Amino acid sequence: MAVHLGEAPLDAGGLDLPEIFDRFRAWAAGDPKDIGILTECVLGSGLPWDLAAQIHFQTEGRAAGNGALMRAVTAAVRFAPQGRDATMDAARRISALTHGDGAxxxxxxxxxxxxxxxxDGEDPLGAVPSTLAAVRAEHRARWATVLAPDWHPALATENNGAVWPCLGSALWALRATADFPAALRAVVDLGGDTDTTAAVTGALAGAVYGVGAIPAEWLAPLHVPLPPAERVLWVGELTVLAEALDAAGRAAGSG
Known part of the structure; x- marks a missing residue:
């Protein structure tokens, strides 16, 4: 989903929500290796892109899973150069395609x-207070709790398949360690939904420490199959995608 989320705005020249949803839906129908229950229900509902997640949330009452966090890094790279308001707005709108809960x-x-x-070379942990100030008021207190410097995953009130402890655990791992491998190992050792917490932690730690901090033996086998097409992206192709997203974002930001 992260790759589709990266390629869609490159092909469309910007944020095209129906196009992203169509790509997600085709991916979900292509028998992917793994897909979250909530995401599978929304994408398989047959409802339009602007109704599917909200109707699911109204029906089920729960939609604060961590799947939108897991796929977010490509869109974050694309919209970062356009500033805080643009990147946070894009995040909300993309997340809402599959998750109806504002949290x-x-x-x-x-x-x-x-x-x-x-x-931008800054400390994301130091940016937490200013970021929380831009969070919608009805959600700010709960997010402030799990992103606080003294929060520990043991204090979580839900399992880390939920959005709050997932992101909270990623920040905890970044605070508690001093390099990329240690951050990933720390969050995986928590157990639970380890692939997602590791993906979110890897996004943050990768942005902090850079690609050179990732062990070569971790990069060599890295690949992304893309159903329904018979495509597989390896590290070289993923790097090209990341560079293209950064370049497109900078071009949009300067315009």
């Missing part, structure tokens, strides 16, 4: 903004 929108917006600071 997921705000969590994704927070991740986008923290990544913007990290990509």
């Amino acid at each position: 997921a929108w705000e969590g994704t917006a927070i991740l986008h903004e923290l990544l913007r600071h990290a990509l």
Whole structure:
């Protein structure tokens, strides 16, 4: 989903929500290796892009899973050069394609903004207070709790499949360690929804420490199959995608 989320704005020349939703839906129908229950229900509902997530939320009452965080890094790279308001707005709108709960929108917006600071060479942990100030008021207190410097994953009131402890655990891992591998190992050792917490932590730690901090033996086998097409992206192709997203964002930001 992260790759589709990266390629869609490049092909469309900007944020095209129906196009992103169509790509997500085709991916979900292509028998992917893994897909979250909530995301699968929304994308398989047959409802239009602007109704599917909201109707699911109204019916089920729960939609604050961490899936929108997991896929967010490509869009965060694309919209970071356009500034805080643009990147947080894009995060909310993209998250809302599959997650009807505003808590997921705000969590994704927070991740986008923290990544913007990290990509600019700043400390994302130091940017937490200013980022929280831009969070919608009804969600701010709960996010402030899990992003606080003294919060620990042991204090979580939900499992880390939920959006709050997922992002909170990623920031905890960044605070508690001093390099990329240690941050990833720390968050994986928490257990639970380890692939998602590691993806979110990897996005933040990667932006902080840079690609050179990732062990070569981790990069060599890295690949992304893209159903329904018979495409597989390896590190070289993923790097080209990241560079194209950064360039497109900078061009849009300067315009």
